[in-house]
Amino acid sequence: MKKNTSIIAHLDMDAFFAAVEERDTPRFAGQPLVVGADPHRGRGVVSTANYPARRYGIRSAMPISQAWRRSENARLQGQPPVIFLSGNYKKYSLVSESIMAYIQTRIPLIEQTSVDEAYLDLTFTGSFATAQILCQEIKNYIARTQRLTASVGIGPNKLIAKIASDFQKPNGLTVVRPEKVIDFLNPLPLRAIPGVGPKTEQVLLQLGLKKVCDATQLPQSALESILGKWGEALFKKIHGQGSATLHAPAPPLSVGSQTTFPLDTLSAMYVVNQLFARCEQVFRHFNRHGFHSFRTVVVTARFNDFTTASSGRTLPRPANTLAKLKKSSLQLLLPFLDNRRNPQLRPLRLIGVRVENFN
């Protein structure tokens, strides 16, 4: 008798925030568009670039000033400039809720991992062919009712589904049957493996490891000696092993808030006011989650050279008042405003506060 294979899908909305804006404003259709920070004021990054903007080399997390430069270069060459929008996150989350609610009417078990992504357990369909039809129906529904596209990957576990959803973006539907997993992974760059970021990629490239099939030549022990415990996890991933278990949403382990100042500063009054505003925000969220107390407070400071330091304290007993949060975070902040934890008295560009250890 054949072993029971799980069938997992990963659904990922294409350029979600930008696609919603494009949909809702007809004159934006087909134009390069970026949702993110205001390129004319302040500091920040690209949140989402639509596909025309990506053709200018604009990517998520790119400094908005750099995106602006790319837009200007394109404009000087007679191409349409980028439309920059600050984003309406309430709207995006309503669109997301509507899509996820529909999916739940079709599929008993789903795990939403962000505003625009979810895993779907399609094992109940009994075959990859039926699962594919169901996913196509969901894509059709999203296209018809929301005028948005999603990319879907289907595989025997969450890892393969996730990689597959990224394989043919946008508007893709990629099915990787269990017997095709190795062939699917082998030619991919190692960067396509979730968890391999810029640093790990660099380490692996130095060793001549560029593609998955380069790394699968190595025994697990070699990856472990290169990457430590993460090497063991990576070994499993490049061999296609992953979990097929979907998880219910769990309460957060920490709640934080941070802000980058418009200008770097060492003004104690300004920074303390900003810190207290972050404390109030954190305290609102802490209460909204229904937690009774927190026991650890962490303050983060980022200096004008972009180095980041944090200082935390676990209280002798759980606390649950805004006053206590402000008092603790102020004590943790002060060393960043003088020589104790800021040797050259570098101006601060960011301050943040986070609470952990809930009850």
Added chain:
DNA sequence: TCTGGGGTCCTAGGACCC
């Protein structure tokens, strides 16, 4: 016109305890 904000997980050293 340098580099957001909200998170999770892992590591490593020191304190502390039995």
Added chain:
DNA sequence: TCTGGGGTCCTAGGACCC
């Protein structure tokens, strides 16, 4: 009559993800 050895908690930093 040189420095045991786990286990757990705490702190700081870093990689990564959306």
